[in-house]
Amino acid sequence: MTTASQTIQGLASAKDLFALTKPRVMSLVIFTALCGLLAAPGTIHPVIGFTAILAISLGAGASAALNQWYEADIDAVMKRTQGRPLPAGRMDRETALHFGIGLSVFSVLLMGVAVNWFSAIFLAFSIFFYAVVYTIWLKRSTAQNIVIGGAAGAFPPAIGWAAVTGDVTLMPILLFAIIFFWTPPHFWALALFVNSDYSKAGIPMMPVVAGRQSTRTQIFGYSLILAAVAIAPFTLGLAGPVYGGASIVLSTIFCVFSWQVGRSKTTEPEDMAAEKRLFKFSILYLFALFAAVVADRMIFA
Amino acid sequence: MSPEEQKAYQARQKHRAIILAGLLGFMVVLFYFITIVKIGTAS
Secondary structure, three states: OOOHHHOOOOOOOHHHHHHOOOHHHHHHHHHHHHHHHHHOOOOOOHHHHHHHHHHHHHHHHHHHHHHHHHOHHHHHHOHHHOOOOOOOOOOOHHHHHHHHHHHHHHHHHHHHHHOOHHHHHHHHHHHHHHHHHHHHHHOOOOOOHHHHHHHHHHHHHHHHHHHHHOOOOHHHHHHHHHHHHHHHHHHHHHHHHOOOOHHHHOOOOHHHHOOHHHHHHHHHHHHHHHHHHHHHHHHOOOOOHHHHHHHHHHHHHHHHHHHHHHHOOOOOHHHOHHHHHHHHHHHHHHHHHHHHHHHHHHHHO | OOHHHHHHHHHHHHHHHHHHHHHHHHHHHHHHHHHHHHHHHHO
């Protein structure tokens, strides 16, 4: 008798299991979590700090696996995601579900046992938020799905901070808010010039539901909020002049680029220079801003 | 399963087992150091 687990699909390759964790997304998670950990007041032993980053990364990988387990039907429709292990038929859904749940439990237990239980509960909540609230509940039902998804991606620096301090104060909340308000302009700028298949997959993405002009206006609106949130740590006295200078310069450029997107009327993706410029700069913006948080803490702490 | 499929299945099984053994070894070392750090901070 041949059972599901005895077929070649039932035994996913290690490479496909790794791909299920979305390693590229994980690199951003590692970076922001590390920044949160290094920016937090107090000290953490390097071994415990390493374990905290490992646990956050495994939690992010678990969320990605659960996301792909649930979205196998959507991924199969879209060109960009058709080659993933599940839609390509290299792995069965049960394997992805077991891998995602197993990795979730392990990451939370590792965080709790080695670091502290506050950050472990925080990590568990972030996995639940991404896998259940975003993926299962809201992604298919609202055009603000990217805004909500942004919250899931915004947890790592706050968890990194909590790994050191065991609590959450105003500064990690602001770090969370920076990624939260950064996500919509970043993602919608991409969605404007990349011809994605979201409408084919039935996902209500903003440019499809509200149109290009409304999306451009919202990009500019979110950029203004982002600038206010990004500069807030300096104006509130939570960060020094290194961060203050960097956040003011970077946010001003971000707002200028967003304003140019807001004024753009182009419908042809190849002519969307403003959108492409904003998208590229948004990546640099986030990396530079978080690096500035750490540099500021290293210099002035 | 045909003999070829059986061979591919066993090769994949072996590859996964080797990686899992490596990961378990890494976790043993990591938990050893975590324990040393925890004992150090408790005393």
